[in-house]
Amino acid sequence: MSLTFLPSELYSAILGHVDADHVQRTTLALTRVLPHAPIPLEYLFAHVCLRQPQQVVQLHRRLRTSRADARYVRVLRLESWTADAQVVINLLALLDCLVSLTLFVGTNFAPEDLLEVFQRPRERLQCLSLRFRPYHFLRSPEPPVATQITSLRLRTPARDVTPYIAAAPLAFPVLTALDLSTGNIKAAQLARLLTRFARVR
Structure with missing residues (x-):
């Protein structure tokens, strides 16, 4: 049997076992090799990693004209320092x-x-990772987004971000995981963070 005639469910089962970091490229390769096969296109968008500014422009252009595809995006990693804000x-x-x-x-x-x-x-956002250039600003996101986040990672080398993320009393009420491993956090500030975010394990 030609691969073109395999059922869509079988392609879903195959792509479901591909590592998240590779599923987008794998799906794209399959659609190019088997252009008429019923390959589920949601795997192109479920886990997206963009490293070039032009990729951000291209994805925005695609999703702006295809809102159905936008609903497939669950994980977005925007790893470009120079993307247009x-x-x-x-x-x-x-x-x-x-x-x-x-x-x-x-x-x-x-x-x-x-x-x-x-x-x-x-409301569905569970994990937020912000990485700042060492000389750049930091301002803690205010509610409503901060009320849903359970996992927060901030990459601010040699910076103490405690005053920013602990200042807003209503922010991050359900936070259970906090990663500030690149920051310059003193013991007293660490105690303040643990008091402020009692759910963090």
């Missing part, structure tokens, strides 16, 4: 089903841009 904002505005977001925050992101990213509710 407004394009990133517009892209994230299309993604209502995100459960995990990794965002590299470069110098072209103003504090107002980052605040705009987190203004809209993201």
